[in-house]
Amino acid sequence: MEHPLLFLSVILDALGLPAHGGDSFLAKILAPHMQYSMLAMVVCIIVALLATRRMEIIPKGLQNLMELFVSWAEDFIDEQTHDKKKTLIILPVMATFMFYILVANYMGLIPGFMSPTANLNVTLGCTAISIALYHILGVRFHGIKYIKHFMGPIPWMAPMMFPIEVFSHIGRILSLSIRLFGNMVSKEILLGLLFMLAGQYLAPLPIMFLGVLVCLLQAFIFFVLSVVYSVEAMSEGH
Amino acid sequence: MGKVKEELGQLLRSLSVASTITLSIVFSIFAGVLAGYYLDTKVFDGKTYPWLTIICMGFGIGGGIKNFFIMTKRFSNMKNKGPSDEEKKTEGDR
Numbered sequence: 001m002e003h004p005l006l007f008l009s010v011i012l013d014a015l016g017l018p019a020h021g022g023d024s025f026l027a028k029i030l031a032p033h034m035q036y037s038m039l040a041m042v043v044c045i046i047v048a049l050l051a052t053r054r055m056e057i058i059p060k061g062l063q064n065l066m067e068l069f070v071s072w073a074e075d076f077i078d079e080q081t082h083d084k085k086k087t088l089i090i091l092p093v094m095a096t097f098m099f100y101i102l103v104a105n106y107m108g109l110i111p112g113f114m115s116p117t118a119n120l121n122v123t124l125g126c127t128a129i130s131i132a133l134y135h136i137l138g139v140r141f142h143g144i145k146y147i148k149h150f151m152g153p154i155p156w157m158a159p160m161m162f163p164i165e166v167f168s169h170i171g172r173i174l175s176l177s178i179r180l181f182g183n184m185v186s187k188e189i190l191l192g193l194l195f196m197l198a199g200q201y202l203a204p205l206p207i208m209f210l211g212v213l214v215c216l217l218q219a220f221i222f223f224v225l226s227v228v229y230s231v232e233a234m235s236e237g238h
Numbered sequence: 239m240g241k242v243k244e245e246l247g248q249l250l251r252s253l254s255v256a257s258t259i260t261l262s263i264v265f266s267i268f269a270g271v272l273a274g275y276y277l278d279t280k281v282f283d284g285k286t287y288p289w290l291t292i293i294c295m296g297f298g299i300g301g302g303i304k305n306f307f308i309m310t311k312r313f314s315n316m317k318n319k320g321p322s323d324e325e326k327k328t329e330g331d332r
Binding site: 171225 | 263268300312
């Protein structure tokens with residue numbers, strides 16, 4: 001869904017670049033969801049750099065906030081893995097997922113910006129990373145025996161279990177990507193409809209409030225599910 | 239402050255459980271049906287029409303149930319970590 005006015009698109013338009021999507025390579029790179037995805041990445045990197053620029057033993061301000069976030073994420077993953085080594089392997093990716101998706105979701109609430117996560121390509125990209133990561137971790141921790149995770153507990157049932165497992169993994173891909181995308185895009189469509197139908201002033205406020213909650217919740221769910229799948233792949237088979 | 243944080247975390251977890259488990263089942267079944275339909279209509283040109291769809295739907299349902307079990311296990315781990323004393327007391331009263 002296209003917003004009426006996007007600041008970055010207007011700036012790129014003024015520079016003479018194709019900023020509203022198209023078929024050429026440059027137009028695909030500079031499509032609105034790509035611009036705002038890049039912006040979200042830049043925001044994440046800048047915040048991380050600012051928070052770690054002057055490290056102090058007693059943290060203040062931004063460093064305090066980031067330490068709170070990172071330690072919370074570490075504790076959370078530790079609860080699932082019960083193993084410090086495994087936690088430290090997946091912590092950077094998972095915390096980055098959460099931070100990036102949080103920034104990307106909340107970006108849609110500012111007028112003139114859009115959520116890059118309201119585009120299926122972005123969420124599918126995040127999901128691809130998450131899914132590839134947990135298969136790689138599975139192979140790394142179990143080697144060729146990782147295939148046992150797909151075979152179920154009983155040997156003679158393996159030919160039946162294998163397709164079931166394959167479909168459950170495909171279902172994971174779909175549910176991870178489409179949930180995030182659907183929640184974000186539904187928020188945007190509802191806001192747009194209310195703006196058009198009900199009036200400009202206070203009518204979209206309840207949906208805005210719901211949006212604030214949903215943004216946090218969806219980022220959290222993506223984080224939790226990525227952690228759960230990775231832990232599942234790293235743990236011992238049946 | 240600590241109690242509020244605890245309750246907020248609990249609420250967030252319950253909300254995520256509620257909105258996650260159902261969708262994972264639905265999409266797993268959906269993936270099964272789509273794959274079966276594709277095999278039936280495109281690969282075998284409709285000769286096997288309803289059968290592969292039905293079989294793959296069965297696999298999809300199985301996959302959905304498996305996802306369901308994994309998530310229930312993980313999420314109940316999360317929840318049972320520290321039930322507060324009050325909850326235990328009320329459960330005992332009942």
